[in-house]
Amino acid sequence: MIFDVLQVDTTQALNPLIVGIVVVYLVVIAGIGVWAARETETTADFLITGKRFGIWAVAFAAFASVMSGFGFIGGPGLFYNGGYGFLWIAIAAPLAFPVSWFVLGKNMRLLSEVREIFTIPDAAYARYESDAVRLIVALSVLLGVISYLGVQFLAIAFILQTVLGVSEVVALLIGLTVIGIYTVGGGMVAGIITDFLQGGIMVAGSIIVFVLAFDVAGGFTQMNQNLAQAGPEFVGAFGASPVLLGLSWYFLFVVGNSGQPHMAHKLYMIRDTKLLKWGAPIAALSYFAASLMMLSVGIGMRAFVEAGQFAALDNPDNAAPVFLIEFTPVVIAGIVLAAAVGAVMSTSDAFINIGAANLARDIPMSLGYEYASDQAELRAHRIASAFIIVASVLLVYYVEILVGLLGVVGWGLFAAALVPLLGIGLNWKGATTEGAIAASVVALVLNLALAVAVTFYGFSLASGAAVEALTLIIAMIVLIVVSFVTSSASRQRIADDIRRVIES
Template structure:
């Protein structure tokens, strides 16, 4: 999940501990990148770490790329705005790890052994034996990565400003340069270990902030009393989602998006290629789910405590709900804790950006050329082209952030739901159902993305262009309550198309699946 944008109201830290922790983290990032460079000898090393990571590293890496900056920025914003109602997201997200592990972990790891696969489009080509599926998957990866990367860099510039007190433009340039250096040097090896460090930091920091936030709010009893006095809906599991019937319907939509949709996130599921062996996959899901739940204590406690104290008139309301987490940490916790958490936020943004950069660059250098029938045959050349593509995507994302906040906001609508709709059906269902066909995969990718772009991005584009009538017309066509996530609709449409078209075109699909892939699906 990405951090929310905008973050302009984050104050500049005045504690030396914040600068110390931030500086140490950036030095650590560069050191990990240099170490990763010495470990990288092939494209396989660069993209999937040579299948070398163990249980705890895999699990904590998976948790950290999903949590990202959301736990520190987007999470407190949701809790502050909607109270306990927003906990539907936090309760359902950990289940996503169980779904992803159950449907994909073993199969994707075996796939990396029996076939030459390094990327998600590689795996989908092997499954469906279709360059169209490979190409569409690669294009969807590139579009999603640019969107995610732009929103992460937009957040990064303000985090750099908060830590070091530098202008946001310099924060963007310096942060992007450090990200580029360690990504180009170390590839996924550097990213995995940075994710691991981030995960440990976030877990420790979340527990500390949870304790300070409860104390700040006067304990849960006082927090609940203040919220209930202001608005009983803030302490209801469904209160901020409309009527009871509508609330259950919307809550179900969020559950589907964040639990089932996890198995469509390429930056998560490609981690399964990297595991040392099948045995280490056994405990990965519960470890990732539990650590995610612990890290969510930060969002839960800061959002509720800040809202309760604002409603009680004890503190001033923040300029923007998106800065509730950073403001609380910077103003109401000791400097050591603030430094630790801001370093974790910096780590979250940069390590997740590194994961996106690697899968996006691989799509440009490996998957799209192969889909077009022009593969790069030499491994060293492919590695260098991947690194150049990585640099190009970083520069493009920096230009997007520098050029327009509106464009960043439009791209920000292409996120979790975009990937869930594009990849859940073709990957999670396709590797478990022999009757799935390439026609079903193509229909699912195109249909899911079309719904997502039409209802999410198009209204933002129309609004930016002053085409209010078009925006209202598109929004008027949305058949569900406004609070029901578009990503869920796109995901369900993709699943329906995948199953329906596969059944229509799959008379010989069972026999058409290669023997080794059929055996994998049956495991």
Template structure:
């Protein structure tokens, strides 16, 4: 019985068995834990734990923003999607850098000023200030908690592969051991530890990505050789839209991915709450181009490793003894020098830890701060609130570990589900709400509920049904999906939420209680 419950096992993941890689991995884990201890010593309040006491500068903010979006997805989920769908998957990586620019323009200054006007520590705090509604606060907290579980599971799923590759332990112990270290690090250090780990791993990831790109192109025979091998096996693998479905629907599917990963960036709470941490407004100026350029460079890992490995498999040069989720670790371990592999894998450990820390912080704050306040039962003592927040970290870690343990869903798919949850719930109420005086609390409530319903119905329910063994039910639910199979559910949910937000806000603008708070007029006119 136990055998049937185990998650993805060793499969084709090679074990490094290399003292250089083992040393790098061990040292990096030690550094991460020490940063966590240092963060613990710097944390005296919930403000410190959640937003670092507004102490972050330009480069640290930009690198943190880039790294929390890239994280384990870029090394495991990214190569996996490129390996599966070829150049079609590059829609994600070409649009995500644009998302940083959009997010900075529409939200950066407004979120930072909001933190000064009122005492805001979480996204739900900010949305309560904007709409003066406990329902909006509570639903925002609920949406954060739900999305965090899927997103945190993405990083834990990546972590189990990286732990296996570096230390040679079974995947199952990589999952449990990695989750334990993550929990220890997060409970100790909070966001102070997270942003500095983000900064270190971001620099490491950028350097490593350049080396991986060069080795991957050489391994695949250059872009000409890669393209030829892929085109011979399946022309859709080098088509901009080929992997997205029929030619008629392909362009709409591509637009759907573009919307989700560019505009949807502005709805990611682990990114936009970083603006609360900014030391002042002036340092926000150069954050967007730094973050966008850094993300683009780091994406070279997914682009080159995924395409090269698929091209060599199709050409018969290597045998596919690995799953799509294992493409990144397999390439780095087997086809790059030890020092490059050590650099990348060590950076990935830090990336996963720091990004997961961000998810755990916003999710735990939703449970300990946002939802209780929405229910009229706030924790008034700051020390108690801090301890309850740290306790909530444990529950979220255990729950997300369980999702990975029982689900064989691809890492990349888990990531897109989490992204879609956040985009649909928060782009309308944050982006439109902080740029449009006519937004109302009724519109915000309708948007959050509508976005959650679409995502839960067409993403979470089918996945849970498959895991529970009800494949027929999952197929029946998906049969009701009104769009082609490749069209992202998150985009549908986002569009539904935006339509509901605008329509309901217009219909309820004249209701009593929907006046814009007096101290926010200047904010929305910036």
């Protein structure tokens, strides 16, 4: 079995109050899913909520889906393992929301007004009028979705096994049952509502834990003095990471956020485009608050270990659960662990719906298939959602190498595939169909090739920079260069409504 089981004393984690809080939370989420299933009557409801939500709900949903289990579980682990180097992601993520809203926000929402836009490949097709672009984008997004879902499902089992004291299989089944109820039935209507609830819990819980962490660790100065015992570099600006790795992380997360489909997809759902300007600060401040917990818990646990107050962790990812179990009041531990489950489910929900849309809508449309009715397409999306869940679980259990390989591709694949096509293409009339095809093919092939090289052959850049950042830069250059070479007739082919969106 490939799950990395949490090896801690779960006596406090099994406190009835903690278990009760998490169970009640799961029941509430499932209940929202049942209600939302009755509210979801069309494909537009299922995929973009019928554009019915206000800015607070959409902004919290964007923040919650980006945070994910990576932030709540992996973030503290990276701080624990490498000191302050992870700040270049934790700081970059809040700044990425204003960039994404500025680059994509208005144009993505206006695009859904002038065309029938439900998915990210729909947007790519509308901009470039190419089934080839739609197909390549759909395949790239689907590959990234499988990667992220594998990681999220592992995180669900990881957290629920710790909290409930059940086996990894039972923990995974509990999590997937709840996700299945509100994802397969309610689609994005359930997703936005649950994300709003989960986002609020994450923000409140993170601020409380941040304060508690500094209190139990004796303050910021004492924490850093203890951390320095692991090595002076741990308390430096880049921690134990190479300088260029931190800077490339910063670039990848600030620029690459505009290519994350689970964030960009939320831009379709805002009821009133005039509210867009408030989305970026809401999402950014929410992520910043959650980042405070990553920092304080990860650094705090490492400080405890270096001071001899706690045994070294076998797995850095245990930093957050161990801290919550050992150093916070039971009620706070229960609420924040519920928030951690919510963070994972937010991302899982978004990716299940996005992956299902790739299978049920984007790939068939790129190949010329049309549904007989909207109800037939809605049924196909629900079936595809269930298929995505089952397929991802099978990959988690039986194809460990593939999940690990796709985990390396993840964020970088989304960024390289979508930032050039949409981030640049929706702001520059000179981007051509040929440039889009070339950039998307390069992004897909180069990401996979570098992932194989890193995973199986130990390849790394001499500078220590992230290879995913390199792929993003190359894909952007390819789009621009090929577009300049082929731009003579392409500008004339842009439809008037799309041209107005670009010029807005």
